[in-house]
Amino acid sequence: MKRIAVPLLLVLCVAIAAIFYFLRPKGRQLPVEATLMLKSSSLGITTVATGLHVPWEICWGPDNQIWFTEQRGTISKIDPVTGKKKLLLLEPEVYLKRTLGILGMAIHPTAPFVFVDYTTRRPDSSVISRLVRYTYTADTLKDPLVMLEVPGATGHNGSRVAISPDGKVIWSTGDATRGANAPDTASPNGKVLRLNIDGSIPADNPYPGNPLWSRGHRNIQGLAYTDKGHLFASEHGDAMDDEVNYIRKGGFYGWPGIEGYADRDDEKRYADTFPFIHPAKAWTPTIAPAGITYYHAAAIPEWQNTLLLGTLKTASLRVLQLNAAQDSIIGETTYLTGIYGRLRAICVSPAGDVYMATSNRDWNPGKGFPIAEDDRILRLSPIARTADPVKPLGPDTLTVSLSKGQALYKSYCEACHKADGKGVEGSFPALDGNKIVNGKPQALVAVILKGKSGTLKSGEQMPAFSFLSDADVTSITNYIRNSWGNQVYEISFEDVERFRKKIK
Structure with a gap:
């Protein structure tokens, strides 16, 4: 009997914990400001935090709070239920200027580490991008370990950080405004890099002794793994062909010789000499794709098996449908264009709520922004469908005629x-x-x-x-x-x- 009772008791405890977890308050008592109407679901949009300074990254933390970077050099967390904010780190070595500052962040799922990249300056005033590992406690980040430094510039520093399914640290770098860096295997710029959590180079990287995982990137702004372990990256093009790429080991993605699908004569000639991986999707005119995440929760069935992408230039949320194999994009729907301004970062809670961070204090996006409340963290969460929704919103349609x-x-x-x-x-x-x-x-x-x-x-x-x-x-x-x-x-x-x- 004891052999049976102990497992049953354990199962019962886990079940009770799960019930309390999924029935916990999710902050939906906050006033719903708008309702995003999908095919069968309704999503209430609420404001979780206001008055932030360009939250460049947001992550769901191990304590069920939202952890976020602010570009000026801080990392904080906020309780999505109460709105209570706690400062975890003020990094004094951050160099802030326009697109520079604290950028990407990733929390390791099984080790007490947070990985952050930021721009700083050497004594000679040259810019570098630095990847740092911090150890986290309930109240602070401590014991910084510099894992890698790469040359930076006044732009095109990337950058995002992700943790791979096998526990490696993935770091995307920009080309530092020099396109020739991107294809060069000797340069760490214009790359997706892969490191062990102690900063050493994994033995199974495609180039021995080199953190390089893929190359030929201009300026990656988002990284996301699917539940099948496929890595996707959003990337800024130049005057044309912003991209989302399916990142593969040792892959070459064409920049600067190729933008998008290699559809110009000069690009075709280049592709004949230097085989490259086509983007999963490209946009011309450009949309300035930013943060990206994979959605597979049951809470929003219409968004199952999709990439959620925030954009800066078009100030919109893009929902990109993946095929069953998760190696190509087969559909796109656009939402919220211009309503909240530039959308920089995005994450999903275990309950399936979607959190987005605006980026309206770094680029002066135009008429109406920033507003007094900017920058903000917003939540999209399922609510009961009603006949009279609050400020109903739907998929975007073109209503303005321009010359x-x-x-x-x-x-x-x-x-x-x-x-x-x-x-x-x-x-x-x-x-x-x-x-x-x-x-x-x-x-x-x-x-x-x-x-x-x-x-x-x-x-x-x-x-x-x-x-x-x-x-x-x-x-x-x-x-x-x-x-x-x-x-x-x-x-x-x-x-x-x-x-x-x-x-x-």
């Missing part, structure tokens, strides 16, 4: 130069009253086609838009030259055609 030039400007220019043409002081010049815009038209066309290198002060670059057709260049040029305070005569298709031949 061709305005639509092109919105797709390719607005994120940096802003809807009002005022730009961002110290980084992106104003187009309203700009000398190049109001000067000889060939000069503006040359900048559009060839791009512009960033200065040492700002580091910001303008990509080349030479892939645009002459008709598109004509439309966008005339829109810029006749908007805001600019009133300059229009140029013709023939003008652009002639200019392109002269511009090399």
